[in-house]
Amino acid sequence: MSFDGQLPPKMRLLRAAAELLAKSAGAAVSTRQITQLAGVTAPTLYHHFGDKEGLFDAVVAAGFEEYVAGERDFAPSGQPLVDIRRMWDNHVQFGLKQPELYLVMFGNIRPESRPAIVADAEGLLEEMLNKAAAAGQLSVQPREAARSILAANVGVTLMLIAEPVAERNLELSTMTRDAMIFAVSRDQGPDAAAEDSGKSSVVVAAIALNAALQASHSDQLTSSELKLFLEWLHRISTSSTG
Amino acid sequence: MSFDGQLPPKMRLLRAAAELLAKSAGAAVSTRQITQLAGVTAPTLYHHFGDKEGLFDAVVAAGFEEYVAGERDFAPSGQPLVDIRRMWDNHVQFGLKQPELYLVMFGNIRPESRPAIVADAEGLLEEMLNKAAAAGQLSVQPREAARSILAANVGVTLMLIAEPVAERNLELSTMTRDAMIFAVSRDQGPDAAAEDSGKSSVVVAAIALNAALQASHSDQLTSSELKLFLEWLHRISTSSTG
DNA sequence: CAGTTCATATAGCGTTGCTATAGGTGCTAG
DNA sequence: CTAGCACCTATAGCAACGCTATATGAACTG
Numbered sequence: 450m451s452f453d454g455q456l457p458p459k460m461r462l463l464r465a466a467a468e469l470l471a472k473s474a475g476a477a478v479s480t481r482q483i484t485q486l487a488g489v490t491a492p493t494l495y496h497h498f499g500d501k502e503g504l505f506d507a508v509v510a511a512g513f514e515e516y517v518a519g520e521r522d523f524a525p526s527g528q529p530l531v532d533i534r535r536m537w538d539n540h541v542q543f544g545l546k547q548p549e550l551y552l553v554m555f556g557n558i559r560p561e562s563r564p565a566i567v568a569d570a571e572g573l574l575e576e577m578l579n580k581a582a583a584a585g586q587l588s589v590q591p592r593e594a595a596r597s598i599l600a601a602n603v604g605v606t607l608m609l610i611a612e613p614v615a616e617r618n619l620e621l622s623t624m625t626r627d628a629m630i631f632a633v634s635r636d637q638g639p640d641a642a643a644e645d646s647g648k649s650s651v652v653v654a655a656i657a658l659n660a661a662l663q664a665s666h667s668d669q670l671t672s673s674e675l676k677l678f679l680e681w682l683h684r685i686s687t688s689s690t691g
Numbered sequence: 692m693s694f695d696g697q698l699p700p701k702m703r704l705l706r707a708a709a710e711l712l713a714k715s716a717g718a719a720v721s722t723r724q725i726t727q728l729a730g731v732t733a734p735t736l737y738h739h740f741g742d743k744e745g746l747f748d749a750v751v752a753a754g755f756e757e758y759v760a761g762e763r764d765f766a767p768s769g770q771p772l773v774d775i776r777r778m779w780d781n782h783v784q785f786g787l788k789q790p791e792l793y794l795v796m797f798g799n800i801r802p803e804s805r806p807a808i809v810a811d812a813e814g815l816l817e818e819m820l821n822k823a824a825a826a827g828q829l830s831v832q833p834r835e836a837a838r839s840i841l842a843a844n845v846g847v848t849l850m851l852i853a854e855p856v857a858e859r860n861l862e863l864s865t866m867t868r869d870a871m872i873f874a875v876s877r878d879q880g881p882d883a884a885a886e887d888s889g890k891s892s893v894v895v896a897a898i899a900l901n902a903a904l905q906a907s908h909s910d911q912l913t914s915s916e917l918k919l920f921l922e923w924l925h926r927i928s929t930s931s932t933g
Numbered sequence: 934c935a936g937t938t939c940a941t942a943t944a945g946c947g948t949t950g951c952t953a954t955a956g957g958t959g960c961t962a963g
Numbered sequence: 964c965t966a967g968c969a970c971c972t973a974t975a976g977c978a979a980c981g982c983t984a985t986a987t988g989a990a991c992t993g
Contacts, residue, residue: 458972475801480950490973491951497971501950548802556800559717560790563853589866596850597867604846608838611805624831624874625839632870670923681912681920700941722981732942733982739940743981 459497461487467508470549480504505553512550513566516543520573529581530634536574537602537626544606545617551610555603567603571595578633586635594633601629701739703729709750712791722746747795754792755808758785762815771823772876778816779844779868786848787859793852797845809845813837820875828876836875843871 456464465487469478480501484494498504519539526532544551554566578591578598587594605625609617670678698706707729711720722743726736740746761781768774786793796808820833820840829836847867851859912920 475804493972495951552800558794558798558849558853560852561855562717567853593862593866596863600846600850600863601843601867603850604842607800608842608845610802611800611809613803620835621838621842624835625843628870628874631874670926674923678920678923681916684912735941737982
């Protein structure tokens with residue numbers, strides 16, 4: 450049960466911290482617990498890791514390796530947006546599988562100082578979104594898309610972790626995921642045959658707005674503004690996407 | 692600077708805790724700091740609030756009153772989806788205005804035990820979404836929609852809080868917001884829009900068009916034209932006057 | 934005026950993260 | 964073989980933490 454054996458103290462500390470972190474149901478993990486399980490004393494911990502946060506960062510780094518490995522294993526499908534979907538699901542699964550570790554990684558929010566791990570995860574997403582953009586499948590900047598998707602992804606995962614296991618409904622994840630990917634993509638989402646509806650959604654919405662505006666005159670725009678607005682609306686409505 | 696004067700100790704403790712919480716830049720706030728600022732000793736705190744978390748819960752309850760007040764002030768526009776938009780924006784603004792309090796309210800995630808405040812906020816959203824559903828504007832269950840929107844809303848707010856103030860870009864919020872609202876709302880063709888009141892159809896169609904434009908890049912307008920177009924679209928979408 | 938209840942203070946417990954200091958270990962140099 | 968050195972670990976303890984057993988004062992009640 451303990452790591453007293455063959456490994457060097459640094460490794461023992463890492464494993465003890467990881468184990469205690471994984472088994473503590475949200476409760477705080479003390480340095481004394483860690484050092485006792487590792488079979489070392491306090492100064493050893495501070496010699497190798499500086500402070501408690503340093504040790505946790507090291508644990509997180511190891512956890513992040515696993516996270517990244519999971520993200521990259523799914524990568525080469527050739528369809529970036531499909532890969533984004535898988536990265537989202539892998540993110541959620543990672544969080545539900547190791548909630549304590551996930552909370553240390555993504556839940557440790559403080560004002561004006563975001564965990565470096567967030568930037569890394571954002572980079573992974575952006576990397577994949579760059580491929581989507583190169584394939585002409587993106588309607589917004591890859592960086593903005595990555596930030597938006599990651600924010601929603603973290604929010605959903607945190608919400609799922611906070612719920613009792615019995616009540617966890619992954620539909621929350623799939624629904625939010627598809628909404629975000631759809632919002633970011635030029636095409637109509639994960640399924641094929643999207644060119645047609647992707648175009649028509651804009652056109653239909655523009656036509657609808659045009660009709661609605663004429664049915665009830667809005668006082669939010671001046672008459673000159675409205676004239677130009679309707680002209681643009683018409684231009685959009687009669688566009689043929691190419 | 693301190694609350695030594697006329698107020699009863701319970702109030703002094705609440706205000707001291709709120710003040711320290713607001714001014715501590717992410718650092719932990721100790722009971723000794725609070726009791727010293729309030730001009731009382733430790734047992735007084737525990738007599739009135741049980742423990743530290745109890746005191747913080749009381750502070751949060753007061754903060755939640757403010758939050759709810761902000762949410763409800765925007766309520767009676769008559770257009771549920773517009774109200775949802777405003778609830779989202781109010782949520783983000785609340786988080787950015789009082790990040791420490793927000794983190795105590797929404798950032799204190801633990802596995803299998805979510806803050807009661809989340810359920811309350813979810814209830815507020817669901818209440819409004821029920822009206823949207825009654826008006827035939829929803830394509831998913833109000834409860835699922837509320838969960839999904841709130842998860843994304845919290846995720847975005849946490850992400851914005853974690854960023855340096857100078858780098859905070861609210862477009863992350865508006866983009867994610869519109870994506871989520873569009874995802875839960877029913878397709879707004881001319882028929883569905885025409886059945887509603889005139890103002891409603893304008894707003895709904897504008898929201899749909901806005902989301903559709905985000906999702907499907909249109910090259911019919913120049914970037915400067917598009918910028919102004921979206922600005923007007925936004926103005927129409929957020930109109931509340933009847 | 935005695936009894937009860939509520940509210941606050943004195944003093945201190947056990948635990949926390951962390952460290953000043955010292956001792957042990959394995960290496961290379963002479 | 965030993966002297967010196969760098970690395971690693973242990974002993975012991977500090978200041979701060981959340982919290983509480985106990986006691987004292989104040990205010991109301993009979």
